[in-house]
Amino acid sequence: MASAKLFSLEGKVAIITGAASGMGLATAKLFLDLGASVYGVDISKGPTELASSPAFDFLQIDLRQKGAPERVVRECQQAFGGRVDALLNIAGVMDTSNSVDTLDEDQWNKIIAVNLTAPTMLSKHVVNACLAQGTGGTIVNISSxxxxxxxxxxxxYTASKHGIIGLTKNVAFRFRYQKIRCNAICPGGFTTNITQSIDRTQIDQEATKLIEPVIKLHQEGYMDNAASPVHIASLCAYLVSDAGSEVNGAIIPVDNAWSCI
Structure with missing residues (x-):
């Protein structure tokens, strides 16, 4: 196989959550450029710059709603010839950095629902679709x-993202013989809508202390080359492409060696 074809996404159908902005939007754009058909999903309105592409469709939906993940997969199949080849679980929400002693139950339920339950249920329906197709498939989860x-x-947030890694490893192992691969990307800190949306006034004193090491890393230059959304999008494309066909169950930090400290 020619090297260029290894990285092509021609003919693949990908569901991308969080596709209205940040990592999700960058991934949708790159996948379209590489020849994929993209079914974007977000709680916010769809990106106008992609609306004219015949290879792009979009569903505005709250993935916490009962039946929402199943609907996403079903409507993707209806839009793109009855198939789905890849799932990019990118949508997520931050918490307010509370430790367990000050944890608000409503916030816990929201974070787990968006960051863990929705990706898990989407994975369920995509895996079943791929099994029915008999052609394998790829899931990429965004952890942290x-x-x-x-x-x-x-x-x-910490519990939800640890859970994503457990989900990734379990799916990768259980469906390795059906050629369904599952990998996780663990970005370090960088600016997207998810981080900009944090209400700093709701972060308690203990949580402020928690953030201080991150600020120190920025001051010392460790995060000077922190990943941008397009870096994450590029890794997603590699993992979904034939070039990444032997990568399965991998947990990949993208943090300029922050995780090495």
């Missing part, structure tokens, strides 16, 4: 530096 550490976020 908080998914491999306990020191960079609140308890709800």
């Amino acid at each position: 530096k908080a998914g491999i550490s306990g020191s960079v976020a609140g308890v709800a």
Whole structure:
């Protein structure tokens, strides 16, 4: 196979959550450029710059709604010839960095519902679709530096992102013989809508102390080359392409060696 074709996404149908902005939008754009058909999903309105593309369709939906993940997969199949080849679980929400002693139950339920339950149920329906097709498939989950550490976020976000890693490893192992691959990316800190939306006034004093090591890393230059959304999009494309066909069950930090400290 020619090297250029290894990285092509021609003919693949991908569901991308969080596609209205940030990592999700960057991934949708790159996948379209590489020849994929993209079914974007977000709680916000769809990106106008992609609306004219015949290879792009979009569903505005709250993935916490009962039946929403199943609907996403069904309507993707209806839009693109009855198939789905890839799922990019990118949508997510931050917490307010509370530790367990000050945890608000409503916030816990929201974080787990968006960051863990929705990706899990989407994975269920995409795996079943891929099994029915008999052609294999790929799932890429966005975890976080908080998914491999306990020191960079609140308890709800940390638990949700650790859960994503468990989901990734279990799906990868259980469906390896059906050629359904599942990998996770763990970005370090960088600016997207999810981080800009944090209400700093709701972060308690203990949580403020939690963030200080991250600020120090910025001051010392460790984060000077932190990943942008397009870096994450490029890794997603590699993992979905034939070039990444032997990568399965991998947990990949993208944090300029932050996780090495």
